[in-house]
Structures are given as structure tokens and as C-alpha cells.
Amino acid sequence: MSKKINSLFIPLRVNFRKHGPEIAEDVFYRFHPATLNVGSEICVFCKVQKKLTKEHVLPKWLFQNKTNIGFEIEVNQQSIPYIKSVVPACENCNNSILAEIEKKIIHILENLEKNEYYDDNDLANIIRWLEILEYKLQVFSTRLKYIKYANEPFSEFGTLPVSWMNHFWEMKPFKALSNIKFTQRNISIKDKSSRLNSLVIFSTKEPHFEFFHLPTQYIFISFPMYNNALFYFFRKRFENFEEPRAEAIEIMKKILD
Template structure:
């Protein structure tokens, strides 16, 4: 199948270039002390190509119905970020030929399954997980590239302004090395083919809500509600469960905290 081939190509590209991508991320976003340091040109964050770079949306435009006003709020500093402006650099080939094809396949899965009388098969569930893990990787890249500036409710502190948002997290003790390690883990998830052991970590809800909802916590979980397909997906990136009901219970607790 075309989807299998494209996923394989993406895995190989990222696996072969992961070290170069990490080095570029560190030089561009973590080693900030040298004001005179000249940065190299941007590279594709999947294959490290310098050519034909495009702006790849972290969340595909079809998920938020290409609405230009919808936004999410970053917990770290309370800043708002519009979905349609939330992008990372990806070359045209990876964007259009690979990621675009994967998204089209996910749309066909969601569109072709009525949860009232059917369910996704094992391979479809694995592909949904693969897609959600690609989104997590893109979010990791986004947050290491975005700058803290200041917390919305705090005074401006000059020396904090250029620190990446992903580093300014209390749960990782404001550690650059942990932030980079989490990007490496996100890369590893994308480059790992089998998702069989993660099937119980994906919770699928049938929904009748009419509005898109989304929340996400780096290296932890993602929730995305897609009213067009009458489905909501919750996925734990790092936790595994003995059965899906256990995951559903945990997901429901988190949804009650964050859903609004």
C-alpha cells in the first residue's frame, strides 16, 4: 500500500538524519550565548534538506477546519498561538509527498468509519497512532523554536526572553538537556514501525459535539476532537496500559480537567 511505503520513507529519512537535525536544533535554539554566531540556513526537520522549504502546519489545517481565528494557549507563559500560524520548516517533498499522503490516509480512515456500527481495525489504529506521534514530534520542534518572552501575568525579564518555551517547564526542571532528550524520544517514536504495544494507549470516543477541541502536553498526551468525523482521539505518548478501559478511565479524568 502507498501509505505503508510513505511511512517507511519518512521513518528512514528521519532515522538517517536525526543526529543532524538535533545538532541544528541545539545550535539554533539552545546555544544562545554567542550573539555573533552565524546560523546556517534552516533545514527540513524530517530529512535535513536545505531545498524547497515550506511551512508545515503542526496541526493539519483540516483538523481545525482552516479557521484563522482558532488558537491554543501555552501553559508556560499564557501566550496565545493561532493554529493557522503554527508551523515548522519542512521541505516540499516531505510535506506534500509524505506528510500530505499520510494525512489523506487518516482522513479516509476517519471518514470511512461510522463508530455507531463499526470500528477501526488494528492497522488503522496503528496508523492513527503514527499520525498522532508525528504531531507530537512537530509540537516538540515548535516549542523549542518559540521564545518564552514573558509570562502573561508577570513583569518582563530580559534574560528570559530568548529561552525556548520547551525549556521553561517546571516538570523538566528547566533543563535544556531534558528538553532535547524529549525531542530525541519523539523522533524515536516516529521512526519505530510497530505500534502494537501502544494500542491500549489510544482512546477513541464517539462525539456529537459540533466544535473542534484540542489540548496537548509535551511528551505526555494529546486530545483532538474532530466534529466533522464525529470522533475524538486521546493518546498517551509515554504510558502503556494493560487494557483500553484503564486508559479510557485515565483519559476521562484528564479531559474533565482540561476540556472547556
């Protein structure tokens, strides 16, 4: 089981080491109005242009195919259903790699709920999966067009991607490109042993789905079908399990209460 899921991450690591910068720049510039002669869409995982499919940012099994929930884009007050939130991925990356990874992650989550056997490798693979989710979130926001507020005086704001606008007021729009490259680098690193303390696993009393994240900082997901939840810090490292758990609880209280 462990060997099978571990091998699935290899092509993703190889592709990002080889094509990561090109993919990141294509994602970043493709929807900018100043970009001319835009080429054909590419798979955001391997760069190929053939047999592209739509890969959901959050897996449909995670939000249980519900059509009435989705992303609330605070920067321009958009509401995008999860079911319509997708990124381009080739048939092989989508069906032969990402879908198979999710099957193995589901099995690990089931074991967590039942308190059955799991080891550090299982936890490392959860981290790898969460890093893939973060990457898809980064790509999605960079492909999403900013819709200006009513009566906004600067009409050109409506031509930029949402991810650019997230950093616009700091005058750091290229931070969006930096974030994409950061998530690619995370995925390309095989060894996750130093990251295990950054993953916090919670048991949930009432079945519910909840999701929030702060780009390149943390992500939280609760699984109604497994009565557990995950909180992961993408950048921070901790010396023990207690410190990240306490910090995660404080963040959850501020956001969920």
C-alpha cells in the same frame, strides 16, 4: 490502501534513524542566543535545505482554517493562531509524504464515524500520525521565543525558546532536547502492535473541535467533521482497553470541565 499508507511512513523512519540526532540538535540550538554562525534552515523531517515550505503543526483541515483559535502558551501568556503555527519542511516531505498521510488518515477517520471496516493496521497508522503531530509540537515550541512577563527581573529569560522555559524551573532545560529525540524514536519504530491499547477512540455527541496535549505524555483531539475524538498515551502501556479509557476520561474532566 493499507500498503499505500504504510509505505509513506518508511522515509520518515529512515530519515530519523539516519539524521535524527543532527536534526534534533539543530532544532534545539538554532534559536539560542549563544549559537553563532547559524546555517541555513533545514527540513525538520529529512535535513535537506532546499525547497523548504511551511508545514502546519496542526493540519488546516483539522481546525477548519479558523483564524481565531490557537495555542495558549501558558509559560509566557502568548496566543499563537493555529494558522500561523508552522515548522520548516521540504517540498517533498510536506506535499508528497505528510499531505498524503493526512489524506489516508482522513479516510480512516471517516470509516470510524460510519462504523465501517477498520483493523489494527488502521489504528497503528492513527498512532503513527499522532506521533508526527507530537513531533511537530515539540519542534514548534523549541522554535518559539519566550517573551518575558512584564517587570520580570531577569532580562535574559526573553532570549530562550519556550520549550527551554517549560523546564527551566526544574533546572532541566535540556529536557526539551530529550523530548525531541523521544518523539523521533517513536516515529522511527515500525511496530505499533504493543501500543494499540494506548489509543482511545470516543464518539462525540456534539460536533466540536478540541485539542490539548502534555508533551511526550498524551494528546487529545476531537473531530467536528467526524463526530469522534482520539486520546493517545505516548509513554504508558495498558493490558486492556478499559484502563486507558477510564484514565483518559479523568484527564478530560480536569481539563475540559
